[in-house]
Amino acid sequence: MQHGRYPFIVGFLILPLTLYGVFVISPFVQAFHYSLTDWSGVSPDLSYVGLQNFQTLMRDGLFLQALRNNALLLLGLPAITVMLALFFAFLLNVGGAKGKAGVQGIRGNGFYKLAFFLPQVLSVPVIAVIWAVIFDPTSDGLANSALGWVGLGSFGWLADPNLALYSVLWVLIWGSVGFYLVLFNAAMSSIPRDIFEAALIDGAGRFSTFVRVTMPLLWDTIQTSWVYLAILSLDVYALVAVMTAGPGGPDNSTQVISLQIAQNGFQFGRAGYASAMGVVLFFLTLIIATVMLRLTRRERIEY
Amino acid sequence: MNAPHNYSRRVFLQRAGLAAMAVAGSSVLAGCASGGDGEDTVSGGGADKSAENPFGVNAADPLTVVIFNGGYGDDYAKFHEGLYTSTFTEAKIDHKAITDIRQQMQPLFNAGNPPDVLDNAGAEAMPISTLADTGQLTDLTPLFDADAIGQDGTAVRDTLNPVAIESAEYASKPMVLNYALQVYGLWYDRAMFDEKGWEPAETWDDFLALSEEIKGAGIAPMAHQGKYPYYIQQVLMDMAVKHGGPEVAYAIDSLEPNAWKNESITMAAEALLEIKSKGYMLEGTEGLDHIQSQTKWNEHKAAFICCGSWLENEQKSVAPAGFETTVAPTPLLPGAALPFDCTRVEAAEAFIVPSKAANQAGGMEYLRTMLSKEGAAEFTKLTAAPTIVNGATEGLDLSPGAASSIALIDSGGDNNWNYYYGIWYSPMDPKIQSAVAELAAGRVSAAEFTTECQKAADETASDPATQKRTRS
Structure with missing residues (x-):
């Protein structure tokens, strides 16, 4: 049996590994290579410029502004999305009226799940266009009329440099909560009911059940979600490109790294410089993912 | 990413005005730019040259034509191809109409087998100054020197609007054929103005008085496509250049020190601030995109909107019956150097023949066919856009918008002007646009605006990766 095992394994792996090598590893290697050149992107000629692209990056005001904006999204998106998704998932699972059947979800549970999940089905540009229309800054825009009804006046939303990035953040959260709600919901339903019931019998309220029972048992899922959302907040290209003024405006308040990469690489004919930005983004993502996984590591609870 | 059609249309128009003038000095990049030297080394020739076949196109050589299938469609190209094959009956034309020019063409350029003719336009156009510099x-000198078709021995360059020659040149050589003419100005509904007894104002004071009257009638005097500051920027630049003369634009394009700190730019910036502070802008217009703002203008929520001559065609399905899209030049600031009836006229829709094309001679012959009066008239008929070919619209039945654009091209004559920094220095362009947006929203003063623009220009001037160009 032992004999012939390795050719068998290799036979299985050769196709996926080749695909992975060609479509994932090789672009990364090429980006590192091009980041050291002045390649225009439209001509086979290029020359090596060493680390000059990276030195220019340190002084590029727009790139630094984009970094700051990505940092704000990185702070806001994972935290708020995970909290909201956890809260809603908890309500759907164990938030129902206490009663005869012990612990149960609230009524209409399936409908809420569907409603929250719906944004996930739409493509990002569609979401961006929908919200750009909702955020119409005139007083007859959708969001502004609604606020006008309750007497809150009207806002500039995406047209206001102080609000634009938060408007983008809101759309990101709106688009993500549904998926993580369903994810957490699935994880919660795999927790045995009797644990909740035991907690209930021991006199735990909803809040302490959530903090002392649900959260620890979901920790692995939360950790993974956090890292995914962090990576998402470092991208957001499609949303910003379609939704914001400019795009990246007003006053560069919604510039993000990915937008700078696209502009430099494709519109300005500076593919080498854009590759250098890509390399920086690669290391940022790597560091942030590693740090987050380390910081949030806890002992795994078996049940 | 899939850009919706209208989105790509907008960027297409922004990117379309590809152009250039003489390069200051010659650089290493420009040195290797011209590949072969002169008409004798172009590929695909070899047949006997004659007045009918000035590039010696070999009739049997196939021709690859790639057209940007955007706002102008590709029907006009099929007509031009028909003209080409009626002369070279054996030639097989490979016609491609695509929208994602860059994605499809970039690998071909990098591999050295590009098409023979490329209409490099649209949101996904390749950066033209980079193509020229590399x-x-x-x-295209042989093309501009050749006899124009059906014009009794007149050279092609003498049958074209001067802006075509100006915008074609990179490193003192014509490299790009910008085929369509675009006219910028303030657009209004002639029918509504007639009904209310209004007339576009010629001076700044009259413009303010007219705006007050329009505002009194419950209509916003001005709207702009605030999400894309490119549009309102045209008003600013036009008023500044008409005040200070074309030298204002030359200085900016040449990245001269303090070009933006010019008195004319400051006055035009203050004029925009005055429109905003007096409440003459449509409320919230700085956050609207082109579809939203132009629709509100069609609904008579605003009297004027700033745009280029594609506006009428773009709004065709939205404009109510009886709406007469008409262009007016921007009003004159006190002490203006240029007359009222001229404006920014840009040549756009960049046709190129790649230097590594297999049939360069055929590519140039195809462009010569496009520049025949017959070819140009058909383009205008199909797209409602004028071309760089002089007199090609005579006798055509034109819509009100096209007729008023062509009238403005004619009345402006040599006073019509153009700027090129957006194409020449693409990284500088979004910085200026961002500053214009802040100005139009009234969030900065005129002095802060010119300082911000000057900073962007100085950064560009000191950037070693930017190819500097000058004009005068």
Whole structure:
């Protein structure tokens, strides 16, 4: 049996590994290579410029502004999305009226799940266009009329440099909560009911059940979600490109790294410089993912 | 990413005005730019040259034509191809109409087998000044020197609007054929103005008085496509250049020190601030995109909107019956150097013959066919856009918008002007646009605006990766 095992394994792996090598590893290697050149992107000629692209990056005001904006999204998106998704998932699972059947979800549970999940089905540009229309800054825009009804006046939303990035953040959260709600919901339903019931019998309220029972048992899922959302907040290209003024405006308040990469690489004919930005983004993502996984590591609870 | 059609249309128009003038000095990049030297080394020739076949096109050589299938469609190209094959009956034309020019063409350019003719336009156009600087374009001098079709021995260059020659040049050589003319100005509904007894104002004071009257009638005097500051920027630049003369634009394009700190730019900036502070802008217009703002203008929520001559065609399905899209030049600031009836006229829709094309001679012959009066008239008929070919619209039945654009091209004559920094220095362009947006929203003063623009220009001037160009 032992004999012939390795050719068998290799036979299985050769196709996926080749695909992975060609479509994932090789672009990364090429980006590192091009980041050291002045390649225009439209001509086979290029020359090596060493680390000059990276030195220019340190002084590029727009790139630094984009970094700051990505940092704000990185702070806001994972935290708020995970909290909201956890809260809603908890309500759907164990938030129902206490009663005869012990612990149960609230009524209409399936409908809420569907409603929250719906944004996930739409493509990002569609979401961006929908919200750009909702955020119409005139007083007859959708969001502004609604606020006008309750007497809150009207806002500039995406047209206001102080609000634009938060408007983008809101759309990101709106688009993500549904998926993580369903994810957490699935994880919660795999927790045995009797644990909740035991907690209930021991006199735990909803809040302490959530903090002392649900959260620890979901920790692995939360950790993974956090890292995914962090990576998402470092991208957001499609949303910003379609939704914001400019795009990246007003006053560069919604510039993000990915937008700078696209502009430099494709519109300005500076593919080498854009590759250098890509390399920086690669290391940022790597560091942030590693740090987050380390910081949030806890002992795994078996049940 | 899939850009919706209208989105790409907008960027297409922004990117379309590809152009250039003489390069200051010659650089290493420009040195390798011209590939072959002169007409004798172009590929695909070889047949006997004659007045009918000035580039010696070999009738049997196939021709690859790639057209940007955007706002102008590709029907006009099929007509031009028909003209070409009626002369070279054996030639097989490979016609491609695509929208994602860059994605499809970039690998071909990098591999050295690009098409023979490329209409490099649209949101996904390749950066034209980079193509020119890296030697990817054929020197079109033989084309401009050749006899124009059906014009009794007149050279092609003498049958074209001067802006076509000006915008074609990179490193003192014509490299790009910008085929369509675009006219910028303030657009209004002639029918509504007639009904209310209004007339577009010629001076700034009259413009303010007219705006007050329009505002009194419950209509916002001005709207702009605030999400894309490119549009309102045209008003600013036009008023500044008409005040200070074309030298204002030359200085900016040449990245001269303090070009933006010019008195004319400051006055035009203050004029925009005055429109905003007096409440003459449509409320919230700085956050609207082109579809939203132009629709509100069609609904008579605003009297004027700033745009280029594609506006009428773009709004065709939205404009109510009886709406007469008409262009007016921007009003004159006190002490203006240029007359009222001129404006920014830009040549756009960049046709190129790649230097590594297999049939350069055929590519140039195809462009010569496009520049025949017959070819140009058909383009205008199909797209409602004028071309760079002089007199090609005579006798055509034109819509009100096209007729008023062509009237403005004619009345402006040599006073019509153009700027090129957006195409020449693409990284500088979004910085200026961002500053214009802040100005139009009234969030900065005129002095802060010119300082911000000057900073962007100085950064560009000191950037070693930017190819500097000058004009005068």
